[in-house]
Amino acid sequence: MFNTLCWTAYALLAAFATAERPRGLPYALCWGTSSVTASRFTSASAFQAVTFLTSGEYGNLFNDALVHYDSLEAKDKIDVVHTTAIFREAVQVATKGLTEIDGESPTFSMLVLPSVFERYFTVIAHSTVLPVPEGPDKQDGALTSHPASTAGYAYNLNRCEKAGRTPQECQNLDVLNDKALVIDFEQEYLGLHIIDLAYELGTLPREDTSISSRFGEENANVFRMDQNYDTHAQGLREFVTGFLESGQNSVLVSRSFYMDEIKAIVVAGSASTASFAELVDMAQETIGHQGVQIFDSIDPSTVVAQGAAAWAGWILPELMRGYRKPSHDEL
The missing domain is CATH 3.30.420.40 (ATPase, nucleotide binding domain)
Structure with missing residues (x-):
């Protein structure tokens, strides 16, 4: 059953890649070292990316994550409330900017953080982008992915x-x-x-x-x-x-x-x-x-955003059709 669902989702991706994509498609959000980029494909070959600078607080968070990468003590020292506020501010800035550009409020269905952020940071960021609703009819929110995996998707290496x-x-x-x-x-x-x-x-x-x-x-x-x-x-x-x-x-x-x-x-x-x-x-x-x-044919500075946009383009249609999201750990 699991493989069948994964292949169904994969078929949706292949079909979607050849079709014109309508207005209102979800964005991927890719954090960098000092910015966050919202990206999506608006047609089979038209890639849209808008980059917003992040705050100095985010810069401090990034530097701290880099210094303490792979440290067992770092998780215990994290200030969840403050970290949540940092990610929420970045999402609000991106949401406001995209609304002004598109004339409608954006939706996000892919989240990528720099690889120096451990998984617990991704959990916090995820909750600020698209919290999972409570109740029997709840659906998973935005999919999270590691930038290495996402770069591979830009070249369809799956x-x-x-x-x-x-x-x-x-x-x-x-x-x-x-x-x-x-x-x-x-x-x-x-x-x-x-x-x-x-x-x-x-x-x-x-x-x-x-x-x-x-x-x-x-x-x-x-x-x-x-x-x-x-x-x-x-x-x-x-x-x-x-x-x-x-x-x-x-x-x-x-x-x-x-x-x-x-x-x-x-x-x-x-x-x-x-x-x-x-x-x-x-x-x-x-x-x-x-x-x-x-x-290396895709600009290395945008390859993660392009890979994330490809996934953002089919995740939402998959969820709307009622298919279960593939369960895989790419973090």
């Missing part, structure tokens, strides 16, 4: 043929175990993520992540000035290699992968073209096989 598989190979989805490396590169941090190309479900769950503020482009430039390029490059190479090799040595089944399973590298973020190229070269060298496609 479809077997898009990841470079032949039609014959795509006839046997249950035997494929393909992965993608997503390079999430911002001024403030560098994130490396492995996502599972779960073709049979049409989803891209995230399997593993490593984040470093040291190798964010801004800090890397300072590091180069204080020391030298070779020292920085060696540290960066060790970070990339260590992450990719750790997957082969993991004792956790959900976080183990082999190099030959990585079929794609996706780039996302605001870093420079030269910095992305350096990282992609390092990753390809470490992966060590030729069957890896590089997905």
